[in-house]
Amino acid sequence: MSARTKARKLALDILFAAELREEQPTAVLAARGRPNQDELSEYPHAVRLIEGVQEHRERIDELIATYATGWTLERMPVVDRNILRMGAYELLWVEDVPDGVAVSEAVGLATELSTDESPRFVNGLLSRLQQLKPSLSL
Numbered sequence: 001m002s003a004r005t006k007a008r009k010l011a012l013d014i015l016f017a018a019e020l021r022e023e024q025p026t027a028v029l030a031a032r033g034r035p036n037q038d039e040l041s042e043y044p045h046a047v048r049l050i051e052g053v054q055e056h057r058e059r060i061d062e063l064i065a066t067y068a069t070g071w072t073l074e075r076m077p078v079v080d081r082n083i084l085r086m087g088a089y090e091l092l093w094v095e096d097v098p099d100g101v102a103v104s105e106a107v108g109l110a111t112e113l114s115t116d117e118s119p120r121f122v123n124g125l126l127s128r129l130q131q132l133k134p135s136l137s138l
Contacts, residue, residue, distance in 0.1 A: 003042075003043065003045070004045050004097075004105075005105060005108070006043060006046075007043035007044075007045035007046035007049065008045070008046070008049065008086065008105055008109060009109065010043050010046040011045075011046040011047075011049035011050050011053075011086055012079070012082055012083060012086060012109060012113070014028050014029050014032060014046070014050050015050060015053060015082040015085065015086060016078060016079060016082050019078055019081070019082060020078065024054060025050045025051075025053060025054045026050065026051060026054055029047065029050050029051075048094070049086055049089060049090065052089045052093055052094070053082075053085045053086055053089045056089055056092075056093060056138075057085065059138060060084075060085050060088045060089060060092075061073055061085070063088060063092075063129060063136070064081070064084050064085070064088060064125065067125055067128050067129060067132075068084075068125055071121075077114060077115065077118070079110075079113055079114050079118075080110065080114050080115075080118050080121065080122065083106050083109050083110050083113075083114070083118075083122055084106070084122060084125060084126070086106065086109075087102055087103065087105070087106030087122065087126045088126065088129055090102035090105075090106075091103065091126060091129055091130055091133065092129065092133060092136065092138055093138070099130050099133070102126070103123065103126045103127060103130060106122050106123075106126055107119045107122050107123045107126075110122040
């Protein structure tokens with residue numbers, strides 16, 4: 001497993017925990033960093049994802065809600081919602097990650113951690129954002 005794949009899993013853990021605790025992801029990250037500073041320094045991409053999702057969350061959620069056919073943001077499983085947030089952030093704001101990699105990694109997380117239907121849903125929504133990327137105002 002690549003370092004960035006591990007970083008994505010770590011970032012998803014933090015984003016998921018933050019949502020369940022109703023805390024800012026960076027606060028959960030800071031609390032986790034106290035006993036696990038080595039883990040965080042080993043995966044700077046995780047920190048970048050967490051901070052980026054937090055910074056752009058309002059726009060990311062707006063995009064997900066707009067293009068998630070048949071699903072409201074609130075109705076999505078928490079893990080799927082956070083996989084989508086992270087995938088959308090990587091796809092739309094992280095220039096050194098190819099679009100296909102961002103989508104593929106998000107689908108991989110959904111395959112491993114969510115329902116049987118989730119990978120197809122994540123792929124469809126992120127692929128739609130990828131198609132619309134040139135015309136989206138960020």
